[in-house]
Amino acid sequence: MKSVIRHVGLSALSLAVLAGCGATTVSSEQAQTTNQSTNQTTQVALSAPPQVDQALTLNQIMANPDWMGLFAQGAYWSDDGQSIYFARQAHGAPTKTYYQQSIDGTAASELALNQLHSADQRRGVLNNDKTRKAYIYQGNLFVKDLNSGKVSQLTRQNTAVDGVRFLNNGDISYWQGDNIFKIHQGSGLVEEIASIKMAAEPKGVQAPSTYIAKQQHRLIQYVAMQQDNAKAKQDYKAELTKADPTMSAKTWYLGDKEVVTNLSLSPDGRYVILALKDKSYSWRGEHDIMPNYLGKDGYVDAVPARARVAEDKNPGERLVLLDLDTHAKKDITIEGLTGFDEDVLAAVKTENAKAKGESYDSEKAPRKLQLMQDWGWSQSAIQWSESGDNVAVMLEAVDNKDRWIATVNFEKASLTTQHRLHDDAWVNYNFNQYGWLPNSDSLYYLSEETGFSHLYLKEQGEKAKALTQGKFVVSDITLGPKAQFIYYKANKTHPGMDNVYRVEIATGKDEQLTQWQGQLDYTLSPDGTALLLNASTRIQPAELFVQAIGGELKQLTNYTSDAFNNYAWQAPEVVAVPSTHGAGEVYARVYLPQGYDKNNADKYPAVIFNHGAGYLQNAHYGFSGYFREFMFHNLLAQQGYVVMDMDYRGSKGYGRDWRTAVYRQMGTPEVEDLKDGVNWMAANVNVDAGKVGTYGGSYGGFLTFMALFNEPELFQAGAALRPVTDWAHYNAPYTSNILNTPDVDPIAYERSSPIEHAEGLQKPLLIMSGVLDDNVFFQDSVRLVQRLIELEKPMFETAIYPVEPHGFRQPSSWLDEYRRIHELFEQELKK
Known part of the structure; x- marks a missing residue:
């Protein structure tokens, strides 16, 4: 179960360390290593476990895990690539402590609370020439000049900013709830460019329609005068909105039956794509609560509970295109998706019907779809090209059998399938990263179509090209800052060993960048010259390292406790x-x-x-x-x-x-x-x-x-x-x-x-x-x-x-x- 089993404390993705710091390294004699390309296996030689002077106790093992060390969490690069930021948090503590550490190996320094807003942020967006970075901190919007380092706060509100992007002209756009704003870089003017209301459009001044109403207006002059004045004011306001450049944009009314689940603005500020879902749908169960028998007031607290699969009727989503220039709204049709109406469960339904002594007649019908759900891949399912001339959406069928990457035709509000990944079982919720190459109409993406997750490049209208291939898993792709390379993680040498690689887009040349014998996660530096690694071996938990591309690995943190490091742990043998x-x-x-x-x-x-x-x-x-x-x-x-x-x-x-x-x-x-x-x-x-x-x-x-x-x-x-x-x-x-x-x-x-x-x-x-x-x-x-x-x-x-x-x-x-x-x-x- 994804996100189901992780124990509280150290996460699997942050438990890592260098072999040179007391870890047991994996040699060819100790490890069973499989060459995935040749499927040859070296027989394992099990070694005797180490002798221990002091026996373990359950009290020690199950104690507060802080005794093992307070490890770095959520590490990321500074904007200039000369230091890293990370947090540490004691087990059960309500807050984290934040640190900055230079990559030259000097000790980390703790950040004061009044420094956090100006510290480089992990997530942010850059303008086209990469001189400014906009980011959200504590719900407010900030912008940093990357040349001078100056940080400016642009909003100070109690209503949180939900998203931000730079527009192609240098202006900053952000959205709060369903409203989209633009900050003009020259004047600082804040303009509301889209106000989206999930409500029925007001009817305005209506002419009398019933006999009694018509009679009232015909016979009573005062009533007729009120009607005429109201109509005149309404017409005047409409004309003023069109003619007066100081007025905000006209409100969009999209009905009261749905809610906005996703919103994405084009880089040129013209188009908005919305995902809408039936507002009656909820992840909460309709019938149940979870009783807390030890409520703080001495009573049983009724805690809301999620829905069960047997009662969860996901209605899917529909996509809507808003043209902010013409104020035109178009529903995006799904007919352009290959297989959008296939009965992909026909065989399953036939088998179940037969078991009940019934028959099943397969019929084609439009399937329920939604934007590909984010299970930790940290990107939007809606990806705009750099200019905003193209947009791709990644959609999944609610029945879990298909994933599509499709481009949107703005004029027709239709979809064109660029890639369909079908699986008779289910499409993986991992390996769904994708995006556009800069200044091109080419998409790069991950797909499991060969049986293993691999990296592909596809120009619109052309056949896709595989950039990686083999019996190994590719994940965590990163487009280099100059779009010359795509970096990725893979377990090429053994299913249980990770390393970082990069492939040159133009030539397809593949290069291994790390030589790790364990597991790791990586982050590429802003200039693409170094890797920040969170890497581990079998008996040593999480530490951070930095490695220049083509250079030596250097350890940055050492938070594993002496009590843990000095114990003679048995490194489990990995066998086939x-x-x-x-x-x-x-x-x-x-x-x-x-x-x-x-x-x-x-x-x-x-x-x-x-x-x-x-x-x-x-x-x-x-x-x-x-x-x-x-x-x-x-x-x-x-x-x-x-x-x-x-x-x-x-x-x-x-x-x-x-x-x-x-x-x-x-x-x-x-x-x-x-x-x-x-x-x-x-x-x-x-x-x-x-x-x-x-x-x-x-x-x-x-x-x-x-x-x-x-x-x-x-x-x-x-x-x-x-x-x-x-x-x-x-x-x-x-x-x-x-x-x-x-x-x-x-x-x-x-x-x-x-x-x-x-x-x-x-x-x-x-x-x-x-x-x-x-x-x-x-x-x-x-x-x-x-x-x-x-x-x-x-x-x-x-x-x-x-x-x-x-x-x-x-x-x-x-x-x-x-x-x-x-x-x-x-x-x-x-x-």
Whole structure:
């Protein structure tokens, strides 16, 4: 589940460090490295874990994570590229502290509160000659002269500014709510260039229409005079608005049935594209609340809850084009989209109808569409060319089977398909970055059409050209400041190792810029000469580095605590488990027991951890976002367990086919992979296959259920944390991707929901949920518990956490949770 499983504290994207600072580096002897282009695999040689002088304790592992260090968050370049900015925040603290640090390696300096408004901002827009930068800070608009460094505040209001852009003539435009303004650079005049009202247009002065009204106007002179005066004033105001240059633009009335969900102004200030949605639609559930039993006033608080996929009826969006010069409004038609009316779910509907003894007749009909939703790719789905002569929109079907990049014909208000990405399963919510090359009609974009996310270049009317290709994943693209190169991140050398590359647009020449053996994120400097890296290895968390293009890597921060750095952590081995179910190889992390001896006559017990989110990568060479679990697995290894952490099918980082293997059958291929994992451990690391347990949270909790319910001999015990028990009760944006919707595809929901398979439980099960979980509702666990009671299953226990949301926050809750998991494994796996 995207955004579902991240534990509070260190995020997976900010956990990083350099190998030269005490990290365990990955050598060819230690690591199993796959050459993706040749599909050749080097056999892994498992090394013995390090000896430790002091045993880990659950109290230490589950303590406030600040003991590991307060790491840099949200790092970005200064405007001049000579320093970086970042924040640090103590666990549970309400505010952040902000810092600036020179790239020459000097210590970071803390920024005072009265300095924050003038500090360089991460997000902003540049004028055409890149001499000025406009940005929003605390809801107000600022502009910075990049030559002098002078910062000027342009607004000081309680109504927040929502967006800003420079116009081609140098003026600044910004919008607040549905109103668009322009600041004239010469005079400083603030002009409202578009006032958009989501209301019916006022009727104005109306002539009498009924008999009685007409009679009143005919017989009563005073009434007739009032009517004539009102009409004259109305006509005068209309003429004045046209003739008087000091008047603001005429108001747009777009009806009272919809709301504006997206607004984009062209660089020349002439056109506005709006996305509108039925105002009756809400993400909130119509029928439910989430009860908070520990309300501050001593009563039960009714907390609003999101809608379930079974009741979420997304109406889609429609696009409207406003011409501010002519005051013409045009509805943008969708007929220009290839496949806009295809019945893409015909096969699914036919199968479900047949199961009910019915038939299904396929018919073409316009599909519901919307702008491609932003799942963290930090760009608008509406992209204007530099001049404003062209605009592209990225649209997705609400049924999740198509993504289009289309250009808009301003005269006809029609769409022309430039690229269609169709997927019989679902289009990925990642890998949707795109844009225009400057001074051209060429688009660059990411697409998974070959089975892996790659970078393409397409001139309008021409065939697209692939700039990258191979069995690896390209992400995080950045157009260089001179538009000579496109920079990107990819896992070319191994699915669990990231590096930064760039491709020369004119020649297609590809160049690797970093030599990292772990995971990283990058930001290109404003002048394109250096990279800011947030990079990690398996046993060291987040630090920042800078590397000049073609230069040496230099560490900037060192916030990992001595207590953490000085401990002899076991770096998990990353292995490839051969699949007996047609999956090829399944990557996994393996932790070996203290004093491991493969030839030991006594076989080891084992635990398999199931990562959350489904679509998430954890068997990599970076520091895990599951940092508590990383430490817990070290503890288990010290106590004689082998621990495996698999990137089962559905996980991120391995391409489209791996991702969509779970389509309409969640919990089936993943459990097959877990079975291969158990067999691999029995064959390779002396594990007793009859003494293996499993656990995980959210999607990992769901997977624990599916394994225990459907393969009761596979694991001897399982713990499910914050688990999904019935997919019909989860949210629509995530679930409808994989299982369609319950009204269309009940087969997929019944096949994939643990509550439908609960009769298979035969081994001890621990269910743990937070009462304030607004992601996977506490009700999920309540319903399953009642189902197990009615099935007369005696081998389960529950634990509830009254103050916890999906990602637990209180160290005491973490400790209680993992004490119970540890006790379960000790009791059931060491008999």
